[in-house]
Structures are given as C-alpha cells and as structure tokens.
Amino acid sequence: MDISEEIPYEIVMRQLLLGRLVSSALHAAVVLRIPDVVHEDPCTAEELAVHLDVNEPALRRLVRVLMNLEVISEDPANGVLTLTPLGNTLRENVPGTARHSALLVGGPIGRCWDQLLAAVRTGEPAFDATFGVDVFSYLDGEADLQGVFYGSQAADLEITLTELVVVGWESYRTVVDVGGGDGALLEHVLTACPESRGVVLETASVAQLARSRMAAAGLAQRCEVVIGDFFESVPSGGDLYVLRDVVHDWPDERCAALLRVCRRDMPASAALLVIERTMASNEDHLLNHLMDLYMLAVVGGRERTAGEMEQLLSDAGFIVRKRHRLNGGVVAVEATQVS
Structure with missing residues (x-):
C-alpha cells in the first residue's frame, strides 16, 4: 500500500x-x-x-x-x-511461504482480529470469548486448521533457519524442544547433526503431527515424541532445552511458571534456548507491534523487549550467556541456570 x-x-x-x-x-x-x-x-x-x-x-x-x-x-x-x-x-512449498498465514487470516484467527476492541477493553484474548475455548483447545478439534497453524510456524522457522547455525546445535547430544509443534525445528537440527538425538514435548493431537514429520524424514529412531503439559513437567536428561515461539503465547505469570518448571526438570549442566520476536522500542518495525496485537487478540500473550525477556529468565533462576539477533526482529537467547 x-x-x-x-x-x-x-x-x-x-x-x-x-x-x-x-x-x-x-x-x-x-x-x-x-x-x-x-x-x-x-x-x-x-x-x-x-x-x-x-x-x-x-x-x-x-x-x-x-x-x-x-x-x-x-x-x-x-x-x-x-x-x-x-x-x-x-x-x-517455497521456503518461508506466507501461504499458511494467508489461510489463517480467513478463518477463526481473522475473526478474532475483528474483536480486538473487546480484547483491549478486557485485556483478555478475544478468541476465548468468541469461541468459548482457548485457541489451542480449538485447534485440537480442527485437524485441518491445526495443520495450517503449525505449517505457518514451520514456514516462519525457515526465515531464520540458516541464521540459527550460530547456536552450534552439534555441541548438544540431546535437544529437547518444549512445545515443539510439528517438530519442524528438530527435523532440521537432527538432519544437520547426525550424532544428536531429539525430544519433542507436545499435546496429544500435535504430537501426532510431530511423529508423522519425523517418520517422513527418516528420523523416528532418533527423536522421541512425548505427550505432556509443559506447565507440569518437561522431559529430563536433555543437554539443550528449546522454547521457540512459546513464551510470547502467555502472560508473565504463566511464563514464570513455565520457566520454573524448565529449571526444575533440566539437568544443572543443560542450557536453555529461547527464540522469540523481540520488541526494540516504540519506533520498532510495524510488524512487531502488529504481532503484539495478534498475541493479545488470539492467545492473551505478548511480544516482549529483550529486557523484559531477560527479566523473566532471571526471575526463574537463569542467566543469559549469549544473544543472537536474527531476521525479522527475532532473537535467540541462550541461558544457563544460576549456580
């Protein structure tokens, strides 16, 4: 325009x-x-x-x-x-395709945008008020829409995929993707690092998508898909725990609970990797601020500044070791437990 x-x-x-x-x-x-x-x-x-x-x-x-x-x-x-x-x-089937995002616009996600006023007035997600359940519960009952949603997540990953090499995936024997969706990130990691193993933690319906992806990629023997609730527990025994586009789905108090669970269940020597869109300032790119409204209307979460993200990590007992700025305002933050 x-x-x-x-x-x-x-x-x-x-x-x-x-x-x-x-x-x-x-x-x-x-x-x-x-x-x-x-x-x-x-x-x-x-x-x-x-x-x-x-x-x-x-x-x-x-x-x-x-x-x-x-x-x-x-x-x-x-x-x-x-x-x-x-x-x-x-x-x-082009890298980073926006096709899935365009499809989401015409469905329940787009309808929630139309109810943004209610979300601003109440501070609560419009999705819950419109459909009577939260967005993830709704997706559990809509297999086609769920596939589009996680297809969108996988396409977004492709935008920053080559830059994520800075993480040094090969140095971690077991990578645990907490709330890893359909397993798109771990498929990339395990393909690039043949000596590594992976674990995806997801809900029952999404776990099936991850199993299908891993089977199609020939990685089923090296990737365990665990059904669970990351607010209750995360798999033990990992060397790197990944939270990609998970923290922004939740308000601060829920994020704090999630991070405390991760710290409790992770080995003391393990690292945490948080990959999120990060707000820089009020003059930041419009896309970041629109995504912030997306979070408000659909899930009740929010995009955060680097300082806000690091404060959440600090409060949960983590210390930031490295920060990697990626395309589109995305930042990968590596943290370890405070000893």
Whole structure:
C-alpha cells in the first residue's frame, strides 16, 4: 500500500482502514491458488477465470488489487499475468511461504482480529470469548486448521533457519524442544547433526503431527515424541532445552511458571534456548507491534523487549550467556541456570 507525502492524510487513513480487505484479497488469492497457477502457467485474466471456474468480471477486480499490491503483474502488450517476487511468497512449498498465514487470516484467527476492541477493553484474548475455548483447545478439534497453524510456524522457522547455525546445535547430544509443534525445528537440527538425538514435548493431537514429520524424514529412531503439559513437567536428561515461539503465547505469570518448571526438570549442566520476536522500542518495525496485537487478540500473550525477556529468565533462576539477533526482529537467547 503506497503511503507517500504526496497523498493527503485523509486518503492515507482510508487506505489504512481498508487494510482488512487487503488481507481478505490475499486470502482469496491463496484459496483460489492464483499464485501457484500463474507461476506454473502465465495467462490472461480471462484464461485464469476459466481455469479457476470463477466469475471473470469479479476475478478481474481481484486481480487489479493484486496488481496494485505488486503480487502479480500484467504485460500491457498481451494481458498475460505473471507472479512477482513478492507474490512468490504465497506459493506452496517455497521456503518461508506466507501461504499458511494467508489461510489463517480467513478463518477463526481473522475473526478474532475483528474483536480486538473487546480484547483491549478486557485485556483478555478475544478468541476465548468468541469461541468459548482457548485457541489451542480449538485447534485440537480442527485437524485441518491445526495443520495450517503449525505449517505457518514451520514456514516462519525457515526465515531464520540458516541464521540459527550460530547456536552450534552439534555441541548438544540431546535437544529437547518444549512445545515443539510439528517438530519442524528438530527435523532440521537432527538432519544437520547426525550424532544428536531429539525430544519433542507436545499435546496429544500435535504430537501426532510431530511423529508423522519425523517418520517422513527418516528420523523416528532418533527423536522421541512425548505427550505432556509443559506447565507440569518437561522431559529430563536433555543437554539443550528449546522454547521457540512459546513464551510470547502467555502472560508473565504463566511464563514464570513455565520457566520454573524448565529449571526444575533440566539437568544443572543443560542450557536453555529461547527464540522469540523481540520488541526494540516504540519506533520498532510495524510488524512487531502488529504481532503484539495478534498475541493479545488470539492467545492473551505478548511480544516482549529483550529486557523484559531477560527479566523473566532471571526471575526463574537463569542467566543469559549469549544473544543472537536474527531476521525479522527475532532473537535467540541462550541461558544457563544460576549456580
């Protein structure tokens, strides 16, 4: 969305207010598989409408928006549509794909954004009030949506994957991924480190996703998938315990409880690795602040500054040893127990 000094503020504000339609347009494009179809076979809008079996005039209106957003482009000579580098991020099976995020926007997650006002008034997640259960309980009963949700997590990981080599995974014989989702991180670690073993701790329904991933990758013999509640206990015997995109799901008091459990159950010699988006200041990238509102509306958690994260760790009996700043405002914090 072009916002320049040449556009009157009144117009700029109206563009911002229509941002929900931007999300909806991208969601529609992904559901229709427009990015994949155009990539595989560049074609005119008329041909695309026939291929998708949709109303041609309506599709042209959607295409115009996608062109304005620089997701696709059109050859003025023959009307052939092609995918731009930005639009390529919406394709299936590309590293760091945003496709899963676009699908989430059109479902229950997006509906919670519409209830942000209630979350601001109460400080409580809109998801619980809208659907009667928390988001993770809801996902347990919606297998397809759960797959999309953890697919989004796996795609987000790919954005920082190469940078995470700074952790030195090979120096840890057993890596325990606490709340490790479908096991995407451990799949990478175990593939890169053939001498290492892994443990994923997850709820029953998500554990099945992790088992399937490990089996498909040929890693089932080197990765144990444990069903449990990380507020109650975490597996013992690990050398590195990972919390990736877990802490921001919870308010401070719940985070404190989780970190205390980790400290209690970890061997004294083990290290803790927290991987989270980190807020730098009020002038930080807009994405970080929007993700903070996402946490408020959907799970009741929050994005934190580096100082706030380190205070949580300190209060739980950890001391920060290393910090690694990654892409997109993500920080990997390595900590050990205070002796």
